[in-house]
Amino acid sequence: MPATFFVVRAIVTDPNERAAFDRWYETEHLPDAVKAFGVSKAWRFWSLDEPSLHQAMYQFDDEAKLNAILKGDALQKLVADFNRDWPDVKRTRETLVLAQEFVK
Numbered sequence: 001m002p003a004t005f006f007v008v009r010a011i012v013t014d015p016n017e018r019a020a021f022d023r024w025y026e027t028e029h030l031p032d033a034v035k036a037f038g039v040s041k042a043w044r045f046w047s048l049d050e051p052s053l054h055q056a057m058y059q060f061d062d063e064a065k066l067n068a069i070l071k072g073d074a075l076q077k078l079v080a081d082f083n084r085d086w087p088d089v090k091r092t093r094e095t096l097v098l099a100q101e102f103v104k
Contacts, residue, residue, distance in 0.1 A: 003062070004062060005095070005097075005098070006037075009053065009091055013052050014088075015052075018052075021086065021089070024085060025044060033058065036069075036077070036078060038069075039058045039060060040059070042056065042057065044056050
């Protein structure tokens, strides 16, 4: 079964909040999410084209594991924590399935 990915895109519009958001995500949110999701890989990105855009990506072994997380309490707790700490940061979520991987 192909790997699946859960992607969260956040827009941090206030440039003065980006460093604090980055620290919070690095030290609290990403480690909490990795543990809650039971994933072995996760990435975070800041866009080079749009400095307010932050993206986090979590890799799941398969669609069933991703779907279980999407329907479970772990995600709801992480969403509540995010809303509590960053109520003005808008975000979207997306799920992806790996179609191809090329490694040279």
